Amino acid sequence: MPSRYVYVGMPEEVLFETESTHSRAEIAAYLRSVADRLDDDGSVSLRAGEESLEMQVPGNLTFEVKAERETSSGASADELSLEFELEWDEGADGGDARGGELSIE
Template structure:
């Protein structure tokens, strides 16, 4: 299935600034509110359902015998036509 990117932003930011952005997303999720992403003149508003699928992934990119690039990705996913009730195979813990 082809992917249609609705919004993309990538920039170096302080850990504190990233935490503020993630906290805003968390607050909106907890309050049942839409999430609006904005960068410059681009914006998109999404309304996650009550039970979206939550995916967390840690990756290393690059050669296996040399230092590469590390990343952690947090993704909410749902079908546009359904309320979403994904089962991710067990409870997630983040420490």
């Protein structure tokens, strides 16, 4: 008899979301801009069309890096993704959540 697992986590509220196609150079510029804001005071402004959001990123937070392959059951090719996620508790200055040294080359 197969087992079924149901994940019940905290509800998620999407505060800002955008998705569009860009060149690698354009995406690198976006990432550099975020890195500069993190190096500065942690204030990050996100804007796309009429949508905008201001966030204050704390000094300590969790950094998740994930590479995935989404397999296709049809004739289309598999989809690969590389995700970078910054996560912290609202109102806190983050914790010391270290999962080993990360190297991105």
